[in-house]
Amino acid sequence: MNVEKPGGRLFGGGKCSGLPGARQLPMIQKMVESMAQLQEEKGRLQEQLMALQRKLTLRENDQQTVSTQLQAQVENLKDKLIGQVQEVNRLRSELGGTDLEKHRDLLMVENERLRQDMKRCEAELQELRARPPPCPDCEHSKESAQLREKLAQLQVETEENKGRLAELDLEVQQKTNRLAEVELRLKDSLAEKAEEEERLSRRLRDSQETIATLKAQPQPIKYIIKTVEVDSSKTKQALCETQARNQYLQEQVGMQRQVLKEMEQQLQNSQQTMAQLKAQIMMYESELERAHGQMLEEMQTMEEDKNRAIEEAFARAQVEMKAVHENLAGVRTNLLTLQPALRTLTNDYNGLKRQVRDFPLLLQEALRSARAEIGQAIEEVNSTNRELLRKYRRELQLRKKCHNELVRLKGNIRVIGRVRPVTKEDGDGPEASNAVTFDSDDDAVIHLLHKGKPVSFELDKVFPPHATQQDVFQEVQALITSCIDGYNVCIFAYGQTGAGKTYTMEGTIENPGINQRALQLLFSEVQEKASDWEYTITVSVAEIYNEALRDLLGKEPQEKLEIKLCPDGSGQLYVPGLTEFKVQSVEDINRVFEFGHTNRTTEFTNLNEHSSRSHALLIITVRGTDYSTGLRTTGKLNLVDLAGSERVGKSGAEGSRLREAQYINKSLSALGDVISALRSRQGHVPFRNSKLTYLLQDSLSGDSKTLMLVQVSPVEKNTSETLCSLKFAERVRSVELGPGSRRAELMSWSSQEHLEFDGGSVQTPSSARSYSSSSTGAPISRSSSIRRKLQTSGKTKPVPV
Ligand SMILES: Nc1ncnc2c1ncn2[C@@H]1O[C@H](COP(=O)(O)OP(=O)(O)OP(=O)(O)O)[C@@H](O)[C@H]1O
Numbered sequence: 001m002n003v004e005k006p007g008g009r010l011f012g013g014g015k016c017s018g019l020p021g022a023r024q025l026p027m028i029q030k031m032v033e034s035m036a037q038l039q040e041e042k043g044r045l046q047e048q049l050m051a052l053q054r055k056l057t058l059r060e061n062d063q064q065t066v067s068t069q070l071q072a073q074v075e076n077l078k079d080k081l082i083g084q085v086q087e088v089n090r091l092r093s094e095l096g097g098t099d100l101e102k103h104r105d106l107l108m109v110e111n112e113r114l115r116q117d118m119k120r121c122e123a124e125l126q127e128l129r130a131r132p133p134p135c136p137d138c139e140h141s142k143e144s145a146q147l148r149e150k151l152a153q154l155q156v157e158t159e160e161n162k163g164r165l166a167e168l169d170l171e172v173q174q175k176t177n178r179l180a181e182v183e184l185r186l187k188d189s190l191a192e193k194a195e196e197e198e199r200l201s202r203r204l205r206d207s208q209e210t211i212a213t214l215k216a217q218p219q220p221i222k223y224i225i226k227t228v229e230v231d232s233s234k235t236k237q238a239l240c241e242t243q244a245r246n247q248y249l250q251e252q253v254g255m256q257r258q259v260l261k262e263m264e265q266q267l268q269n270s271q272q273t274m275a276q277l278k279a280q281i282m283m284y285e286s287e288l289e290r291a292h293g294q295m296l297e298e299m300q301t302m303e304e305d306k307n308r309a310i311e312e313a314f315a316r317a318q319v320e321m322k323a324v325h326e327n328l329a330g331v332r333t334n335l336l337t338l339q340p341a342l343r344t345l346t347n348d349y350n351g352l353k354r355q356v357r358d359f360p361l362l363l364q365e366a367l368r369s370a371r372a373e374i375g376q377a378i379e380e381v382n383s384t385n386r387e388l389l390r391k392y393r394r395e396l397q398l399r400k401k402c403h404n405e406l407v408r409l410k411g412n413i414r415v416i417g418r419v420r421p422v423t424k425e426d427g428d429g430p431e432a433s434n435a436v437t438f439d440s441d442d443d444a445v446i447h448l449l450h451k452g453k454p455v456s457f458e459l460d461k462v463f464p465p466h467a468t469q470q471d472v473f474q475e476v477q478a479l480i481t482s483c484i485d486g487y488n489v490c491i492f493a494y495g496q497t498g499a500g501k502t503y504t505m506e507g508t509i510e511n512p513g514i515n516q517r518a519l520q521l522l523f524s525e526v527q528e529k530a531s532d533w534e535y536t537i538t539v540s541v542a543e544i545y546n547e548a549l550r551d552l553l554g555k556e557p558q559e560k561l562e563i564k565l566c567p568d569g570s571g572q573l574y575v576p577g578l579t580e581f582k583v584q585s586v587e588d589i590n591r592v593f594e595f596g597h598t599n600r601t602t603e604f605t606n607l608n609e610h611s612s613r614s615h616a617l618l619i620i621t622v623r624g625t626d627y628s629t630g631l632r633t634t635g636k637l638n639l640v641d642l643a644g645s646e647r648v649g650k651s652g653a654e655g656s657r658l659r660e661a662q663y664i665n666k667s668l669s670a671l672g673d674v675i676s677a678l679r680s681r682q683g684h685v686p687f688r689n690s691k692l693t694y695l696l697q698d699s700l701s702g703d704s705k706t707l708m709l710v711q712v713s714p715v716e717k718n719t720s721e722t723l724c725s726l727k728f729a730e731r732v733r734s735v736e737l738g739p740g741s742r743r744a745e746l747m748s749w750s751s752q753e754h755l756e757f758d759g760g761s762v763q764t765p766s767s768a769r770s771y772s773s774s775s776t777g778a779p780i781s782r783s784s785s786i787r788r789k790l791q792t793s794g795k796t797k798p799v800p801v
Contacts, residue, residue: 495711497644
């Protein structure tokens, strides 16, 4: 590059024209100086260049920052624009809410219409009311009712519509407010945007001015550069680079301008969009107004239609009303004739109504007084009942005492005789002739004609052959009652085989004996006392055969049972394993007896067709508990059908029959011993000498009550056995068990004694020798004389006692 400069010759080509040395020296100095100056100038320029470069760099940075800021602002504006577009869309969609306004307007119109309808109906109603009173059945009244209904309905509808209208008003108001808000915001953002644009334009202008200024500056630099180029290629190169850089920066500025233009373009576009949106909103609003106008027109048309319809209906109603009025006139005439009757009826009805109104009060009053009277009566009855109950209890106690006193006075051991009728088994002829007679004045005396000589016996009572089972039972039932009171009772039937023991104790199905009647009586007594006492009745059936005790209700009747003392130390006896059946009805009793019968041992003898050879015992236990006091009682009723007491010699028994008879005689003798010991109040009573007495111990001792039924045959051939039985009975009768005292009154002792001895039929077993002792102070009975005589005679044949 050749840069021409003033004074350039000095530096061009480097050739010297051959000046003399003196002139060359100052020139060199000058050159050195100028070189130095140039050097300085160069340094200064370099510094300026660097400063410019720094400035350029800074400006570049500034421009980049500005550009970034501008870009950010553009982005921001874009976002805002998008937001506004969205807002406008939303508003547009919300403006779809013009439907609401439509709806609201419709409702208002409807409401107005309803209000007018209502007014009209009210006017009609007023008119109807002003008319004369209608007949209840006529059309007019129906119409009136319909109108009233319609009016009510319209009122309800109006109210509903009013409510809905208010809601819609509120909603429209809210939406209008929001629209205004949005419009306000839109305006604000437009103003902001304009401001921003203004600001950006200003800055752009500033930047352009700065660039122009900068462009205007480089002239001296160029000069300097040219100057420097002469001196330094390096400086030249740096200048080139700077220029290139400057070029680049200018390009950059151009690009920025381009971007700015684009942004301005975008801004214009968005402004256009805004304008379009505004135009659309305007259009919508105008459409809205048009629709509103159309709607009003339609409503007007509808209103007219409705008025027309109402007028037509009114005209029809008038015609109908006319007809109704005519009918009404007829009805009124009828009404006038009916009114007096109606008045009478009304009066009657009012009177009845008054009565009906007063009736509950009268009824209540009557009921109250009746209730009070009934309550008083109940109270009186209750107190009477209580008094009666108290008296009843006292009477019961008294009865019990009297009963016991009666039994005590009668004697704790009572002996009753019963003579059976003559049966076909007795046969015919003189042997079957009657040998027994009775005293018509005294039912306790029996006369026996034995071998042509009369013998008399006095017992507690004697039943002749014609006496019934009931007669006999009546005599014993007092004892049975005392068993309920907790006493032990023993009733046993004694007599020769065939004398009627079983008949008296068991009886027949048609004519039951003491056993069944006793249980029936117990049931009825227990029933009577059921309100105060709880009773349980159990039965056991046992037999003593050959001194072996067997349970006739047990599963194994052959098993021999033992009699033992109760382990509780009460001194009571009991039989372990002896079955007890609880009975509550006659059916239960019959079942028990039947079962007992099947197990009982019976054998034939030549004395009777069939005869029991064992003692049969029915043991009834009555356990009671007093509800009020908790007192417990236990009474035992022993009903014993003893084995036949005939003499062994007469029956002609041998072998096992003889053994049976001996056992029977032994046990009957033991019974006699026990009774004798009790009578003579001996310290020791030999209860244990036989199973029978041992088992009956608690029913023979203490305050127990005993009844012996002595069964006798009336016929001549049995007079010896009858005599023995009656003697036994008389002896038993003379024994006392309780505190009372009874003594045998011996009427014809010598004759009897003679008879017995003379007949040689009375045999006394060695075990039954001591009936009485004179040392006890008891009166010497007839039996003791017999014993004495027997001992003297030395006869040892066994007799029952
Ligand atoms: N009072 C009476 N009335 C009618 N018949 C009776 C009467 N007493 C007994 N008999 C009859 O006499 C017969 C013998 O009586 P029953 O069998 O009762 O005698 P018994 O003493 O029990 O004899 P055994 O010791 O053998 O059992 C029976 O046919 C019975 O019907």
